[in-house]
Amino acid sequence: MNRILPAAFLAFWSAALAFPQVARIVLRRTGAVSWAAFDSAGEKRNSAPYPTLRKGTPRSVAPAEFGRAWESWYGDALPWRTELLLFHRDQSFRRLKTPVGREVPGHGNWVFRRGGDWPELDDYLGAKELSPAELADWIVLFEGRREWGRAIGAAVLEVPAVTKAQARWQELYPAIRRHRGNNVAAQVREALADSPARDDVLFADDDFAAAFAAGRETFFDRDHHPNAYGEWLLYDRINRRLRELFPDRIGETPPWYDEPPPAVLAGEAPGCWRRSIRLEVSVPGEVQDDDGVVHNAARYPYCNVATKREGGGISVLLAHDSFMRFSLASWRGKDGDVRFPFAKGVGRVRALIFQRFSPGFLEGATAHGIPDVLVEQFPACRLDASVSKYLDAGTRAAAAFGRAEEPPASRPPRAGDRIAARAVFGDVRAGGRARPVAVLRCGGAEIARRDVPPGVKRAAFFDVAELPSDGPLEVSLEGGSAASADLVWRLARRP
Amino acid sequence: MAFGSxxxxxxxxxPVLFGHWxxxxxGRRWRHATAAANAWLLAASLAACFLSDLPGLPWFLGCAAGTDLFARAVSAARRPRLRKALLALALAADLGLLCFFKYGGVLARWIDAAAGCPLVPAPAIAFPLGISFWVFRSMSCVWDAARGVRPPPRNPLDTICWMALFPVFVSGPIVRWADVAESFRSRPFSAPLAASGFRRLLVGLAKKVLLANQLAPFADAVWELADAGRGMSPGMAALGVAAYSLQLYFDFSGYSDMAIGLGRTLGFDFKENFLWPYGSASVREFWRRWHVSLSSWLRDYLYFPLGGSRCGAARACLNSMAVFAACGVWHGTGWTFLLWGLWHGLLVCAERLFGPKRRKGAPPPDRPAWIAAPRFLAAHAWTLAAVAFGWILFRSATPAAAGSLLRSLAGLEPVAREARTLWLDCTPVVSVALAAGAVLSLPVVPALRRLARRVLPEWFVWTLESLAATALGVLALLFLAASTRRSFLYFQF
Structure with missing residues (x-):
């Protein structure tokens, strides 16, 4: 065998391996620094920069880091990278029905993550069959929140947003589809049918299904987030419920425009439209606000938004998960100001990203003022997670109070009655201890107690207790003071 | 710095290859060309050490300098007693270094646990990269010098260059000085040799990236559950064990292929490290084919000095157990490694005592195929099962985790909730890699190559092989580049 073939083989591989580096040097000399190897929009990140070896001592140079940085740059600078990756993904997804790494595919290259500390595929598909106890916990949480909100004068709305895997399961590849089981959102919805909280838990499945049937795209092509139109559906669903809660005060949802008219674009008429990947909302009279809650209580202050309207109106505090993030976040302000006003009649909106209503958060958020509406949005797949983080004894007691029966008018409490009691205090201030304690007494004997954090208005729901005597019920605050105290009791249902 | 990066x-x-070539x-016109090539190689190897393990570099250089000094001193010593003393000192220094870094932390923990309070501070220095390999290389050099098998390198820089050789620095094979001494004197360049080395490099890369890396997530998922004491179905457990067995083989043999190929492109001729071990029909044969450089090192420098098999069956078994215990401990500090070594020691002893006996050099018994083939298949199946059992011990974090996986294999462990989605990790790619790995772990390729060479012209076979290696290399590079993809913006939060 002659030397030509081996030499050609060596030459080919030498050129192939050295090409990106050589091309970089040549392109730099010619002024064209890089070529379009990297699909920044598709991967939603910037291309890795060319690494530089820092000058300094051998230890400070950190040569291993340089190697890793080179890997990142080379991976991004590989010629025809996008084409090669799409080919690779295409072969993996379409022919082998296999996700790349931990990304689970659907048609059109949309992906979502599984494994690690991120929700498992079970979560996205809502495949878990909830036990009666788990279902009961969710119902108790929703009912308890509702009752707690009513006590202090706020409406609490829960918005479990449907996931793409649940809404569009037909588009999953068969290997993944086979895994589909019971939908947790459907289970919770069914269990809520007889609950007084059912109208305050807003499932948007029907809206998404109707939009899909009408040929509208509601999710991003390449991932599982609702797109601008899908987010508008959620926004509209929330606004419709606000209109039911505050009739004649809240205006229509600003309509959706595929092609917004100039008046809407100029902010002179209400309307919603898509700009880039974001949902834009225009409501005349709305201005940006600077709000302490947004800056102090949120995990990502630069991603949150506060707006207010001249002339006032009801106030809304919205905590939302990543499913509304593309309209409600501006990563380090790069996407400009975030604007998310609600319809006419809503005076103030505060929206917090990646926030959920834990009892501690709710206490902090309502310490200085009570919003008219508290909205919590989260992906429906979270319904298969434990609620223990959000469901405390006070919420359970509030739910029990909501289910209890009101006694006949002027009927006094009697010995042996099982009662659920609620006390609402105005302007609670701490005295001898950081957190005052509300004490419920019957004929002078203590029958229940509950912590009450300081705040403008606080509700204390006591655990169901059996009365030891016919004595009168009274409530007092230990370790602090309150401007007013209002006690209400009901007859608890037999367990 | 891994070859697969x-x-x-x-x-x-x-640049290293271009400069060296x-x-x-x-070399044809300049008589100092080999010395210059050696210097270039030394610089490249030290640069590789610098880039991959800066804190370990001084330890390595100290060990290499000590090796050179001791090897010269041992070689120059005329009195046998002095020679033995110097050898013992060198071995003690090497083993002390290895034990300090590899077992120091564990020993400190044991002493603290026994005392009930912190007594011995654990070594705060990072584990130097490749120490298990370069310490063994150092020991073999001094030992060979003491026995007069091969004189030590004449130039101290050659000692450092040989010990730091970047193709074998991190994960072997354990290349002895005796194997490469001639290459340090003269290494002519030839395009066919370099091309064949590069082809081997690409094949090794493909083994690592296309097979081992594809099997790894599934094997990891199975062991993640096993290490947490979670049960799974017997089928999934069996597939997981098979995936890990193949992953380990293709990972390590791919690495060895790349090292051997790189050596060939540079003009070295490293010995084969894997000789189709999963085609073995006994555990003893398996150890003649698996990680050959380590097993032959242990044979030459531990088994034979202990007396080998010349002191009766009982002593031979004891020696085997000692060698395999050392082999287990060399691989890691956990109890499971020791158990793995002892398991193989037991199997080798059992085969020595109860297996078929044949006088050395005697021809194999002439049996008809209908008897020989089933016997071979049964022996092969038994060997694979025994080796796979060993891998369960080898891979598990604790003996309890190994027990959990074994119970799952036997169907005695209830299937945990997390295990119900395990099939999602057994993707079609994993299935393809499992099937391809099962075939390619047997000597199918050499058989095909022999057949092709019989019926096709040499240049045509060479071209076919090069095209196949190129396709595999491109695919492996594509997989490597694809693994740098990061999709989701919110992971920046």
Missing amino acids: LFFLTAFLP ALQAA
Whole structure:
């Protein structure tokens, strides 16, 4: 065998391996620094920069880091990278029905993550069959929140947003589809049918299904987030419920425009439209606000938004998960100001990203003022997670109070009655201890107690207790003071 | 710096190879070309050490300098007693270094646990990269010098260059000085040799990236559950064990292929490290084919000095157990490694005592195929099962985790909730890799190559093989580049 073939083989591989580096040097000399190897929009990140070896001592140079940085740059600078990756993904997804790494595919290259500390595929598909106890916990949480909100004068709305895997399961590849089981959102919805909280838990499945049937795209092509139109559906669903809660005060949802008219674009008429990947909302009279809650209580202050309207109106505090993030976040302000006003009649909106209503958060958020509406949005797949983080004894007691029966008018409490009691205090201030304690007494004997954090208005729901005597019920605050105290009791249902 | 990294393949390797080839090509007209090529190789190897393990570099250089000094001193010593004393000192220094870094932390923990309070501070220095390999290389050099098998390198820089050789620095094979001494004197460049080395490099890369890396997530998922004491179905457990067995083989043999190929492109001729071990029909044969450089090192420098098999069956078994216990401990500090070594020691002893006996050099018994083939298949199946059992011990974090996986294999462990989605990790790619791995772990390719060479012209076979290696290499690079993809913006939060 002659030397030509081996030499050609060596030459080919030498050129192939050295090409990106050589091309970089040549392109730099010619002024064209890089070529379009990297699909920044598709991967939603910037291309890795060319690494530089820092000058300094051998230890400070950190040569291993340089190697890793080179890997990142080379991976991004590989010629025809996008084409090669799409080919690779295409072969993996379409022919082998296999996700790349931990990304689970659907048609059109949309992906979502599984494994690690991120929700498992079970979560996205809502495949878990909830036990009666788990279902009961969710119902108790929703009912308890509702009752707690009513006590202090706020409406609490829960918005479990449907996931793409649940809404569009037909588009999953068969290997993944086979895994589909019971939908947790459907289970919770069914269990809520007889609950007084059912109208305050807003499932948007029907809206998404109707939009899909009408040929509208509601999710991003390449991932599982609702797109601008899908987010508008959620926004509209929330606004419709606000209109039911505050009739004649809240205006229509600003309509959706595929092609917004100039008046809407100029902010002179209400309307919603898509700009880039974001949902834009225009409501005349709305201005940006600077709000302490947004800056102090949120995990990502630069991603949150506060707006207010001249002339006032009801106030809304919205905590939302990543499913509304593309309209409600501006990563380090790069996407400009975030604007998310609600319809006419809503005076103030505060929206917090990646926030959920834990009892501690709710206490902090309502310490200085009570919003008219508290909205919590989260992906429906979270319904298969434990609620223990959000469901405390006070919420359970509030739910029990909501289910209890009101006694006949002027009927006094009697010995042996099982009662659920609620006390609402105005302007609670701490005295001898950081957190005052509300004490419920019957004929002078203590029958229940509950912590009450300081705040403008606080509700204390006591655990169901059996009365030891016919004595009168009274409530007092230990370790602090309150401007007013209002006690209400009901007859608890037999367990 | 791993061979399977893009940095190594695209930034480090091309200039090193071009420079080395240029110096080798100059050898016809320049008599110092080999020395210059050695110096170039030394610089490249030290640069690789610098880039991959800066804190471990002084330890390595100290060990290499000590090796050179001791090897010269041992070689020059005329009195046997002095020679033995120097050898013992060198071995003690090498083993002390290895034990300090590899077992120091564990020993400190044991002493603290026994005392009930912190007594011995654990070594705060990071584990130097490749220490298990370069310490064994150092020991073999001094030992060979003491026995007069091979004189030590004449030039101290050659000692450092041989010990730091970047193709074998991190994960072997354990290349002895005796194997490469001639290459340090003369290494002519030839395009066919370099091309064949590069082809081997690509095949090794493909083994690592296309087979081992594809099987790894599934094997990891199975062991993640096993290590947490979670049960799974017997089928999934069996598939997981099979995946890990193949992953380990293709990972390590791929690495060895790359090292051997790189050596060949540079003009060295490293010995084979894997000789189709999963085609073995006994555990003893398996150890003649698996990680040959380690098993032959243990044989030459531990088994034979202990007396080997010349002191009766009982002593031979004891020696085997000692060698395999050392082999287990060399691989890691956990109890499971020791158990793995003892398991193989037990199997080798059992085969020695109860297996078929044949006088050395005697021809194999002439049996008809209908008897020989089933016997071979049964022996092969038994060997694979025994080796796979060993891998369960080898891979598990604790003996309890190994027990959990074994119970799952036997169907005695209830299937945990987390295990119900395990099939999602057994993707079609994993299935393809499992099937391809099962076939390619047997000597199918050499058989096909022999057949092709019989019926096709040499240049045609060479071209076919090169095209196949190129396709595999491109695919492996694509997989490597794809693994740098990060999709989701919110992971920046």
